[in-house]
Amino acid sequence: MGRLFSRRASLAAAVKCSLLLALGTAAHAAELKVMSTVALTPTLNELTPKYESSGGNKLMIVYSTIAELKKRIDAGETADVMILSRPVLDGLQTQGKVAQGSIVNVGSSYVAIGVRTGAPKPDISTAEKLKTALLAAKSISYADPAKGGASGVYFAKVIDRLGIADQMKSKTVLVPGAEAGELVAKGEVELGVAQASEIAAVAGAQVVGPLPGDLNSAIVFAVGIGSTTKDPAAAKSLIELLTGPTGAAVLKSKGMDPA
Numbered sequence: 001m002g003r004l005f006s007r008r009a010s011l012a013a014a015v016k017c018s019l020l021l022a023l024g025t026a027a028h029a030a031e032l033k034v035m036s037t038v039a040l041t042p043t044l045n046e047l048t049p050k051y052e053s054s055g056g057n058k059l060m061i062v063y064s065t066i067a068e069l070k071k072r073i074d075a076g077e078t079a080d081v082m083i084l085s086r087p088v089l090d091g092l093q094t095q096g097k098v099a100q101g102s103i104v105n106v107g108s109s110y111v112a113i114g115v116r117t118g119a120p121k122p123d124i125s126t127a128e129k130l131k132t133a134l135l136a137a138k139s140i141s142y143a144d145p146a147k148g149g150a151s152g153v154y155f156a157k158v159i160d161r162l163g164i165a166d167q168m169k170s171k172t173v174l175v176p177g178a179e180a181g182e183l184v185a186k187g188e189v190e191l192g193v194a195q196a197s198e199i200a201a202v203a204g205a206q207v208v209g210p211l212p213g214d215l216n217s218a219i220v221f222a223v224g225i226g227s228t229t230k231d232p233a234a235a236k237s238l239i240e241l242l243t244g245p246t247g248a249a250v251l252k253s254k255g256m257d258p259a
Helices: 001-030 038-053 066-074 088-093 129-135 152-160 165-171 180-185 196-202 231-243 245-253
Strands: 031-037 060-064 081-085 104-116 140-143 172-175 189-193 207-209 216-223
Touching: 001 196, 031 066, 038 060, 038 088, 038 172, 038 216, 038 231, 038 245, 060 066, 066 165, 081 088, 081 231, 088 129, 088 216, 104 152, 104 172, 104 196, 104 245, 129 165, 140 152, 152 165, 152 180, 152 189, 165 172, 172 180, 180 189, 180 196, 180 207, 180 216, 189 196, 196 207, 216 231, 231 245
Parallel strands: 031 060, 031 081, 140 172, 140 189
Antiparallel strands: 081 216, 104 189, 104 207, 104 216
């Protein structure tokens, strides 16, 4: 009888210990809010399960254009982790909205032309050949400059510089964010302009190449910790995953050049 009681007591103690450990883990687990440029969507989609399974923390990710996210942050919204362009993050750090010394470069991507997989790739090797290809295209899509998408704002300046802004208007489909690659893949437009990483991430779309010569534009993306975060350790662990070997491999597979 004594042995039976002893076994039951030991079992009860083991169950209690397990429950305490589970409660301790749950209490330590954090939900991190991340505000990220849409250019990192493919990368974060792949890294999120890895991050959540490794430490029990959960991610709540808000995607939008860099301009829209900056507008929201300037208005008072914040996040534990922010992934934007390096110049924007540096500015937010100066304003005290990003923790001092927390910014790390993630990688870079260039503005590219994309076509449907299997379609002939136009020659865009020079400014003149790019101009010819754009004028010959039946339709084209890029991010609405009015919405603040970096690639759209830049490309609008490119076609203006090429002197073909008026000719392109009637065959241009503006999208709110990174949807140009999707329209190309569906065959709804002939050419798409976006970050190379955004086009490469879409099944059915392929990158033709960067804009030629001095028309080319690369954007450096960076990550920083929000100054109001309540769990800087969890935020730092996400940054380490994103900027470490695992993150670099995923970034490269999504058409980005890791930092």
